[in-house]
Amino acid sequence: MPNRVHGLREPDRALGIVRICACIAALALGGCATAPPQVCSPLEWRPSPNHDQRSAQMIVLHQTEMESAEAALVTLQTRNPTGRVSAHYLIGDDGRLYQLVAESERAWHAGASRWGGVADLNSASIGIELDNDGVEPFSQAQIDTLLRLLDDITGRLDIPRHLVIGHGDIAPTRKRDPSALFPWKRLAEAGYGLWPRAVTAPVPSGFDPWAAMRLIGYDLRDPAAALRAFHRHYRGNEDEQWLPGDAEILYDLQQQLMEMPVMEMPATVP
Structure with missing residues (x-):
């Protein structure tokens, strides 16, 4: 059973009223202990x-x-039997926002994982837990809060908006979350994550879908697991075989990445 929770960094008091209003909101809910939150949203x-x-x-x-x-809060705040875990944020099914670890700190949410050659994902990422049992749809209130949080975090920390990914994407042999019910398309419509465009260009002769998957970021050491993760994210299923339309999606995602400005990523591992 997965265990996680996430957090915020120490606020810079010199940043003024934007940070102060977030602390006031948290205080109204009984928070602001140790490291007041930075998000201007009730949490x-x-x-x-x-x-x-x-x-x-x-x-x-x-x-x-x-x-x-x-x-989930109990698990993420204690030394649970299967090992200590945490995350920066947790969003309840009702849209309530919790913060457990400061954004400047390294929460323990990613475990053994890899994305684009980066192996220490705990050091390279913000982790956001969603209150969901794995079989139910994600609520409107929860996704609304998530979108507000993504807007805040990516803006403040200058995180590229397409680098919003799932645990199952970075750990395809171990994890399957968020489930195939997660609305990645809705996130993409709001500007987060990578998603195929409505009209895709013809796939050229000789196109290599595996190379495109590696370019996107998938770890291909277990090809079947990687393909299952790709399908969960982009096709809403967990098929381990290539499906009609996969090449078109991967070619478009590859083209989108090729069109983006070159960005510096964390150090990779051999």
Whole structure:
């Protein structure tokens, strides 16, 4: 059963009223202990000791696969039997926002994972847990809060908006979250994540879909698991075989990445 939760960094008091209003909102809910939150949105600051220092370059989405947000909070704030885990944020099914680890700190949410050659995803990412049991649809209130949070984090930390990915994308042999029910297309319509355009160009002769998957970021050491993760994210299923339309999607995603400005990523591993 997955265990996670996420957090915010220490606010810079010199930043003024934007940071102050977030702290006031958290105080009204009984938060602001240890490290007041930075997001101008109602949330509860639930500090977790399960973290250390890191720098974020991307955002990883999870689902709790537990019965409630409160149950997830217990796991993410304690030394649970299967090992200590945490995340920066948790969003309840009702849209309530919690912060457990400061954004400047390294939460323990990604585990053994890899994306685009980056292996230490805990150091390279912000982790956001979604209160979801793995079989139910994600609520409107929850996604609305997520979009507001993504807007805030990507703006403040200068994280490329297309680098919003799922736990199952970075750990395809171990994880399947968020589920195939997660509305990646809706996120893309709001400007987050990578999604195929409505009209795709013809796939050229000799196009290599595996090379495109590697360019997007997938770890291909287990091809079947990687393809299953790709299908979960972009096709709403978990098929381990190539499907009609996959090449068109991958070619378009590849073209989108090729059209983007070159960006510096965290150090890669051999």
